[in-house]
Amino acid sequence: MLRKTGVPTDDLLRQVTPSEERLRRGPVAIFECFERIPCDPCQHACPTGAVQPFEDLNDLPRVDHQLCTGCGRCIQACPGLAVFVVQEDLDECSALVGLPYEYCPLPAPGDVVTLLDRQGRAVGQGRIKKVVRPGNRGETPVVWVIVPRGLAMTVRHIRPEGENRGADQPTGGHHLPV
Amino acid sequence: MTSVLEPEVAVVGAGPAGMAAALAAAEGGADVLLIDREHRLGGQLVKQTHKFFGSSDQEAGIRGIHIAERLGERIRQHAAIRIWLGTTVIAYYPDGVLLAEKAGHGLVKAKPRCLVVATGAAERHLAFAGNDLPGVYGAGAVQTLMNVHGVLPGQRALMVGAGNIGLIVSYQLLQAGVQVVEVIEAAEEIGGYAVHAAKIRRAGVPIRTRHSVLKVEGDSCVEQAVVARLDEGWKPIPGTERVLQVDLVCLAVGLTPLTEILWQAGCRMVWVPELGGHVPVRSETLETTVPGVWVAGDAAGVEEASTAMIEGELAGLAAAHRLRPLKEFDERCRQLRQALAELRAGPLAAKVRRGLARLEGGTC
Amino acid sequence: MRITEHPILDFERGPEITIYFEGRALRAYEGETIAAALHAAGIKVLSYSHRLGRPRGFFCAVGNCASCLVEVDGEANVRACITPVRDGMRISRQRGKGDLRVGT
Numbered sequence: 001m002l003r004k005t006g007v008p009t010d011d012l013l014r015q016v017t018p019s020e021e022r023l024r025r026g027p028v029a030i031f032e033c034f035e036r037i038p039c040d041p042c043q044h045a046c047p048t049g050a051v052q053p054f055e056d057l058n059d060l061p062r063v064d065h066q067l068c069t070g071c072g073r074c075i076q077a078c079p080g081l082a083v084f085v086v087q088e089d090l091d092e093c094s095a096l097v098g099l100p101y102e103y104c105p106l107p108a109p110g111d112v113v114t115l116l117d118r119q120g121r122a123v124g125q126g127r128i129k130k131v132v133r134p135g136n137r138g139e140t141p142v143v144w145v146i147v148p149r150g151l152a153m154t155v156r157h158i159r160p161e162g163e164n165r166g167a168d169q170p171t172g173g174h175h176l177p178v
Numbered sequence: 179m180t181s182v183l184e185p186e187v188a189v190v191g192a193g194p195a196g197m198a199a200a201l202a203a204a205e206g207g208a209d210v211l212l213i214d215r216e217h218r219l220g221g222q223l224v225k226q227t228h229k230f231f232g233s234s235d236q237e238a239g240i241r242g243i244h245i246a247e248r249l250g251e252r253i254r255q256h257a258a259i260r261i262w263l264g265t266t267v268i269a270y271y272p273d274g275v276l277l278a279e280k281a282g283h284g285l286v287k288a289k290p291r292c293l294v295v296a297t298g299a300a301e302r303h304l305a306f307a308g309n310d311l312p313g314v315y316g317a318g319a320v321q322t323l324m325n326v327h328g329v330l331p332g333q334r335a336l337m338v339g340a341g342n343i344g345l346i347v348s349y350q351l352l353q354a355g356v357q358v359v360e361v362i363e364a365a366e367e368i369g370g371y372a373v374h375a376a377k378i379r380r381a382g383v384p385i386r387t388r389h390s391v392l393k394v395e396g397d398s399c400v401e402q403a404v405v406a407r408l409d410e411g412w413k414p415i416p417g418t419e420r421v422l423q424v425d426l427v428c429l430a431v432g433l434t435p436l437t438e439i440l441w442q443a444g445c446r447m448v449w450v451p452e453l454g455g456h457v458p459v460r461s462e463t464l465e466t467t468v469p470g471v472w473v474a475g476d477a478a479g480v481e482e483a484s485t486a487m488i489e490g491e492l493a494g495l496a497a498a499h500r501l502r503p504l505k506e507f508d509e510r511c512r513q514l515r516q517a518l519a520e521l522r523a524g525p526l527a528a529k530v531r532r533g534l535a536r537l538e539g540g541t542c
Numbered sequence: 543m544r545i546t547e548h549p550i551l552d553f554e555r556g557p558e559i560t561i562y563f564e565g566r567a568l569r570a571y572e573g574e575t576i577a578a579a580l581h582a583a584g585i586k587v588l589s590y591s592h593r594l595g596r597p598r599g600f601f602c603a604v605g606n607c608a609s610c611l612v613e614v615d616g617e618a619n620v621r622a623c624i625t626p627v628r629d630g631m632r633i634s635r636q637r638g639k640g641d642l643r644v645g646t
Contacts, residue, residue: 003368003372006368006374006379007379037231038232038484040238057232057523058520080231106549116381117380119380120379120382120383156380241550300602301606303601310609312599312600315600316601319623322603322604322623323577324545326578327574327575327582328551330544330545353548398587399597
């Protein structure tokens with residue numbers, strides 16, 4: 001199914017979702033990486049050793065969620081932009097999602113954004129908590145967005161408000177006529 | 179009367195494979211001539227804004243454009259590498275002379291002792307009514323416009339092909355501010371990596387497999403495209419036609435190795451569809467059936483930049499070793515071939531492995 | 543249309559120059575290709591086909607396919623996609639096969 005739609009199924013997502021207990025304990029990384037491709041930067045980026053050393057370059061990342069602190073370095077390091085950090089319990093009504101965001105304009109803390117699921121469908125509104133801008137253009141910015149409680153495992157993209165070019169259309173760069 | 183330059187090693191093509199070959203040959207003690215028809219080094223790497231996969235020893239996580247900059251810098255600094263840019267090789271003669279057209283100089287000649295052909299691959303076209311309209315562009319062309327020249331290729335795009343190139347270029351279109359209305363793929367499954375597909379799906383771009391473009395219409399440019407679903411015999415199903423309002427139809431339907439020089443050299447060529455078309459038979463160190471002629475990168479078989487760089491290093495090293503035996507040659511070859519095998523071990527590299535297995539005396 | 547803001551790339555454009563397309567003056571930047579400069583100005587039709595006179599633009603943009611041939615300063619069959627612009631360059635659409643200049 002993944003190879004027909006590009007969207008991970010619930011079955012696949014279950015395989016990379018940590019236990020309820022761990023999810024409630026604090027921010028944790030979700031590696032939505034399901035195919036054996038030659039790639040290992042996540043393992044080198046992880047500062048706590050939560051991503052186990054790879055035996056074969058094509059292995060899927062093996063993550064010890066108990067060691068993961070949800071720092072988000074893996075979000076930035078992953079060439080496939082396939083890693084997210086979720087914090088289910090930000091407060092009584094909110095959760096937090098850290099996601100990679102390589103579009104212009106980068107949102108700013110406090111911005112209200114439309115929340116999108118893995119199929120690009122709008123699932124609600126959120127507010128930006130923090131934006132980690134890279135030191136250089138080679139790195140991937142990471143956006144931390146406050147989402148309604150219960151949506152931490154659903155929200156995987158954002159669209160800044162007012163950047164609507166038609167229903168469900170993606171955002172992109174600015175351009176001016178010559 | 180044109181003078182003939184006589185470098186020890188000539189490398190035709192300064193993309194990832196060619197740059198790696200030139201550096202390896204020069205580090206191996208050879209004096210090198212590196213030739214490219216573009217007015218800059220880097221080949222297709224200069225358009226690649228996405229982060230590369232692979233192992234952290236091999237530039238994983240680095241964007242293609244930055245890899246091109248780094249390699250280019252090393253080449254320009256290297257005293258043993260002479261560069262001819264804006265130079266199109268047009269012939270390779272039986273006496274070993276390469277004839278080229280150098281912008282502003284007319285015809286130039288070189289007679290290298292060793293030749294590495296790293297000419298890459300060309301985009302394929304697709305047959306449908308209106309496929310000659312301005313606005314029907316190859317995916318690479320769209321990348322060049324956007325990422326090299328900062329020019330918007332259109333406002334609303336249809337992407338034909340969901341291999342890695344189609345998916346990646348769709349993402350880059352979004353980054354440039356172009357709406358990607360739809361990605362279609364004739365096969366039953368998405369050909370590229372799922373993570374590339376996931377990125378664009380969550381941005382709202384639909385991917386429809388078993389779909390193809392029937393025709394493209396417009397007065398002087400693309401104005402709309404008609405797509406339809408295909409049955410299991412790859413035929414359009416009547417009644418499933420949809421009209422998409424687009425001004426850009428981007429074709430990412432495969433690449434074919436650019437092998438004219440190899441044919442002219444008399445290399446034994448084999449038709450291997452899994453590798454993109456005709457490719458040369460080659461040894462473990464990428465020497466073709468013509469002694470002194472090596473091949474590397476997409477010209478040897480359509481693959482990736484990561485494998486191109488390793489193959490380039492292998493071919494360049496082998497060429498240098500032919501001139502002056504290098505004591506680290508065997509060990510370095512083993513490491514490079516091991517790295518290639520690792521990159522080709524996953525399930526998504528199955529096609530390449532099948533293609534290589536088809537080749538007589540194939541490598542890895 | 544030119545991209546002015548991009549999440550990853552900075553476009554370092556060369557000095558601004560003037561080129562002429564079918565007699566019309568256009569802004570361009572030194573270092574970019576003819577095809578890019580024309581496209582930025584909204585010009586996608588680079589020639590007309592030999593027999594049926596159908597509009598043609600570029601296709602591969604790397605000098606392989608010969609779809610983008612234009613006439614530059616009187617010279618025919620110039621690949622717009624890989625030829626850099628120069629200040630004062632005069633470009634026109636090629637109609638038919640173009641005459642090759644003899645004696646250059």
